[in-house]
Amino acid sequence: MTLDISELKGIELFAQFKDDELARFAPVIEKIELPSGRNLFVEGDPGDSLCIIVCGAIRVYKTIDSMAGEEKSLALLSAGAYLGEMTLLEGSPRSASARAEFDSIIFKITRENFIRLLREYPQAAIRFFVSFMNVLSERLRRTNEELVVLYEIGKVVGAAPPIDHLLEGVLRPLVNTVKVEMGAVFVLNEITGKLECKHAVGQGSSDMLNVKIREGEGVVGKALAEQETLCVRNFDNAPECAGLPRLGFERPDMLIAPLARAGRPFGALLLAQRLDGKSFDNANINLINGVASQAAAAIEAALFQQDTAARENFDRKSIMF
Numbered sequence: 644m645t646l647d648i649s650e651l652k653g654i655e656l657f658a659q660f661k662d663d664e665l666a667r668f669a670p671v672i673e674k675i676e677l678p679s680g681r682n683l684f685v686e687g688d689p690g691d692s693l694c695i696i697v698c699g700a701i702r703v704y705k706t707i708d709s710m711a712g713e714e715k716s717l718a719l720l721s722a723g724a725y726l727g728e729m730t731l732l733e734g735s736p737r738s739a740s741a742r743a744e745f746d747s748i749i750f751k752i753t754r755e756n757f758i759r760l761l762r763e764y765p766q767a768a769i770r771f772f773v774s775f776m777n778v779l780s781e782r783l784r785r786t787n788e789e790l791v792v793l794y795e796i797g798k799v800v801g802a803a804p805p806i807d808h809l810l811e812g813v814l815r816p817l818v819n820t821v822k823v824e825m826g827a828v829f830v831l832n833e834i835t836g837k838l839e840c841k842h843a844v845g846q847g848s849s850d851m852l853n854v855k856i857r858e859g860e861g862v863v864g865k866a867l868a869e870q871e872t873l874c875v876r877n878f879d880n881a882p883e884c885a886g887l888p889r890l891g892f893e894r895p896d897m898l899i900a901p902l903a904r905a906g907r908p909f910g911a912l913l914l915a916q917r918l919d920g921k922s923f924d925n926a927n928i929n930l931i932n933g934v935a936s937q938a939a940a941a942i943e944a945a946l947f948q949q950d951t952a953a954r955e956n957f958d959r960k961s962i963m964f
Contacts, residue, residue: 684741
């Protein structure tokens, strides 16, 4: 497909380039229309290209059992995200598979074409490489911050505090690090069958504590039903949110990670709207997944202890009566 250089201007890697520089890239970028359900690449394929998602969504997954068709979803990436950036440098095989969740458009730069650009237009290629390294450097800086957050949350989890202190100790550092308007923890009430907001911080957090969602309803219910992290960019127009009702707490951009124990989802972490106005990115997805994985068992155990204490208190009052 023909590539218009104006399409490159909204991509982070090309944000600082002038039109004449972008024109150098047009011949080496392949524009791909990827229908829903088609693989962009498969685990083990040669790592020979950088892929940028222009529109649509790409699911990254690992095949667990090819005979049984069993897969493990790693992430659902939307417009603006990119995959395989390290292959421009090292050309290593793909460590996971990627498939179009919806009809998508991808910009693809092969390692071969990038090397050709480097030979023919070294100045443009070097500027791209510097931009690329700046992005990687920022990601590494954020990774360091996120490792600190995971360590701090790990200390809270290890102390096994009461449920209210545990949820605050898990959610507050996550909200502060990603810098979002609001964060919340939902837990499934097995008696009513509803997802209830057990804790929230940030703008509108007091209203969140009244939110109760029927199982499978709305964007949070969808994340639990599908047992995967959901990254929403522009809720009203996001294809993955088509037909989902508004329940009053939604923001344009949201990140929802299921809380699961032994393969059974029982709640979710929600982050809503980055304060800098940017969309959630791969680093944010990795962080919330790490926190959800780290905290799930502790949250379930604390909820069980709370329920047990409540039942014992009820039994004592019944006996006294």
